[in-house]
Amino acid sequence: MTMTKFAVVADGVEKRYGGVAALKGVDIRIPEGSVYGLIGPNGAGKSTMFDVLCGITKPTTGSVNVLGMDVTKLPAYAVARRGVGRTFQRTAMFKESTVRENLLYACYGKMQHSVLHRIFRLPVWRHDMAVFEEKVDEVLAVCGLSELRNNEASSLAYGIQRRLAVAIMLMNDPKILFLDEPVAGMNEAETAEFIQLLRTVGCGRTIVIVEHDMAAIGALCDDVMVMVDGRAIVTDTPDRALKHPDVITAYLGADDDQRW
Ligand SMILES: Nc1ncnc2c1ncn2[C@@H]1O[C@H](COP(=O)(O)OP(=O)(O)O)[C@@H](O)[C@H]1O
Numbered sequence: 097m098t099m100t101k102f103a104v105v106a107d108g109v110e111k112r113y114g115g116v117a118a119l120k121g122v123d124i125r126i127p128e129g130s131v132y133g134l135i136g137p138n139g140a141g142k143s144t145m146f147d148v149l150c151g152i153t154k155p156t157t158g159s160v161n162v163l164g165m166d167v168t169k170l171p172a173y174a175v176a177r178r179g180v181g182r183t184f185q186r187t188a189m190f191k192e193s194t195v196r197e198n199l200l201y202a203c204y205g206k207m208q209h210s211v212l213h214r215i216f217r218l219p220v221w222r223h224d225m226a227v228f229e230e231k232v233d234e235v236l237a238v239c240g241l242s243e244l245r246n247n248e249a250s251s252l253a254y255g256i257q258r259r260l261a262v263a264i265m266l267m268n269d270p271k272i273l274f275l276d277e278p279v280a281g282m283n284e285a286e287t288a289e290f291i292q293l294l295r296t297v298g299c300g301r302t303i304v305i306v307e308h309d310m311a312a313i314g315a316l317c318d319d320v321m322v323m324v325d326g327r328a329i330v331t332d333t334p335d336r337a338l339k340h341p342d343v344i345t346a347y348l349g350a351d352d353d354q355r356w
């Protein structure tokens with residue numbers, strides 16, 4: 097018998113905002129190396145759960161363990177430094193810098209050299225830059241951005257900017273990626289290409305996605321957790337979950353303005 101290893105283990109997660117209970121006791125197990133989706137109507141608690149898992153929001157009660165770290169006890173930057181990557185719905189990048197420069201800024205934190213090392217081009221700086229250039233070449237190739245390395249981020253089409261956001265994350269070799277509505281606002285061709293990219297990037301990594309595009313969820317996810325009103329109602333493969341009677345009931349019961 098093989099034991100499943102989990103990248104994420106959370107139990108009894110509750111989150112209250114004043115009188116509002118956004119999460120009412122959620123348990124989650126995300127197998128290492130899998131692509132896992134959080135779905136459900138607006139207001140279900142997906143974003144709150146997502147933020148709790150990547151250490152941005154502290155739960156009111158409950159335990160959250162990601163890659164063996166208790167993320168409820170660590171500041172968000174420390175979580176980010178230890179193998180947890182995250183993209184934001186609004187792409188976080190330096191718009192007036194080039195693609196290459198954005199990748200450089202992404203890994204400054206890991207470099208050893210000081211300003212003086214750089215000014216005098218000392219060996220510490222040269223070593224850092226050699227390591228960096230090799231990594232950049234690799235990441236740009238994976239993300240299909242090699243030709244665009246010297247282009248300004250602001251000049252890139254929206255779908256390409258989203259690829260750059262993934263590239264920025266990959267510079268720090270994350271073991272788990274959290275993606276908030278990764279294909280929102282993309283056209284059909286961009287969506288298809290991005291799904292392909294995530295499949296490649298997901299090799300040997302765990303990916304957690306919040307996404308309204310059910311076709312993208314079906315194409316990417318091994319498992320989904322369906323959330324309704326602060327609880328997880330069903331956890332299964334996308335196909336089976338979307339056919340589950342409780343999910344259909346919740347879906348039909350949702351107001352027209354409550355997107356999934
Ligand atoms: N910072 C906040 N302050 C107060 N209420 C919040 C806050 N964040 C989320 N909520 C509430 O928690 C519930 C779940 O929200 P959210 O996690 O954003 O759901 P989803 O992402 O599934 O749409 C909603 O009722 C929302 O209004």
Ligand SMILES: [Mg+2]
Nearest residue numbers: 139142143144
């Ligand atoms: Mg949300």
